[in-house]
Amino acid sequence: MIKVSNLSKYFKIAKHNRGTFGAVRNLFNTEYNLVKAVDQVNFEIQAGELLGYIGPNGAGKSTTIKMLTGLLVPTSGDLLVNQLVPWKNRKRYVAEIGAVFGQRTTLWWDLPVIESLELLQHIYHVPEKRFRANFNEFREILELDAFLDTPVRSLSLGQRMRADICAALLHNPKLLFLDEPTIGLDVVAKERIRRFIRYINEERGTTVLLTTHDISDVEKLCQRVMIIDHGKLLYDGNLAALKNRFGGKRILEVDFAENYAEIPLEGAEVAERSGHKVTYHFQRGTITASALIGQLSAKYRVRDIEVRLQEIESIIRRIYEERLLE
Ligand SMILES: Nc1ncnc2c1ncn2[C@@H]1O[C@H](COP(=O)(O)OP(=O)(O)OP(=O)(O)O)[C@@H](O)[C@H]1O
Ligand SMILES: [Mg+2]
Incomplete structure (x- = not known):
């Protein structure tokens, strides 16, 4: 379903010169620092998998997810998701995937949750029947009813995350990318999100790739884990095998x-x-x-x-x- 070959994303950061002359020099700056955010990464993901993507801060997780969702174009390498190139043919591609970035919301800050969701329905041309069926199912499992009329800006973090996850799935995507879906949540809220991720993977067969800093997310949900650090993939395999090999x-x-x-x-x-x-x-x-x-x-x-x-x-x-x- 996903095939990633020698995928890299480098960022050029202009070197900054300080002082008066530095400011002048900055105008003609040709010096760069190269940050290898993702460096020659290879992996494949099969349909139906639920896998964890972990690494310390700045390891390259979000950059990988942004390339997989087509928000960033790689510096080099190949990337195919369902035979599609994520950053080309955007309209077709976004219909196949759902994405949640835990650090920011895709919903409208000032709109009540329900209106945000309906707006997304129209933007993504989700047929009314499919929208209703999904919405009714998710509102129950994610317990959305208590805050459907609340503006997104007033939601608690856990509520916002549930609304965002619901929004990402209204169009029945085959693939779901979750970038830190449990960040900042308390134990109960984390558990609720985990239950839903498991449900969507098992009941609907949705393929899920999730990044997290909480290893218990991975322990509770994933058989397979990929570890990235400094842009390099350090491990790709079974969690139990990792324990055996290094524990x-x-x-x-x-x-x-x-x-x-x-x-x-x-x-x-x-x-x-x-x-x-x-x-x-x-x-x-x-x-x-x-x-x-x-x-x-x-x-x-x-x-x-x-x-x-x-x-x-x-x-x-x-x-x-x-x-x-x-
Ligand atoms: N737009 C950008 N411009 C320049 N550098 C960037 C950009 N985006 C990411 N980076 C750099 O790329 C590296 C990887 O960042 P990335 O956000 O992918 O890490 P991460 O694994 O998601 O970390 P975290 O756990 O903190 O979210 C970091 O060094 C970061 O500073
Ligand atoms: Mg990140």
């Missing part, structure tokens, strides 16, 4: 029955200690959890023990920090 570290949490001065364990290191509670890290493959527990119970009196895998969040943080996949 070699295991965590042993021990609640001691006494306050021991020294609590070394062979094969594990103390990562954190607060009074009776100690967190050890150990490598899978170097030592087993049961060997460690054996050591513990031979040397100390223990109240409780828990073994955990490293959280996906900390694995991904490590990948950002160390760019392990280079």
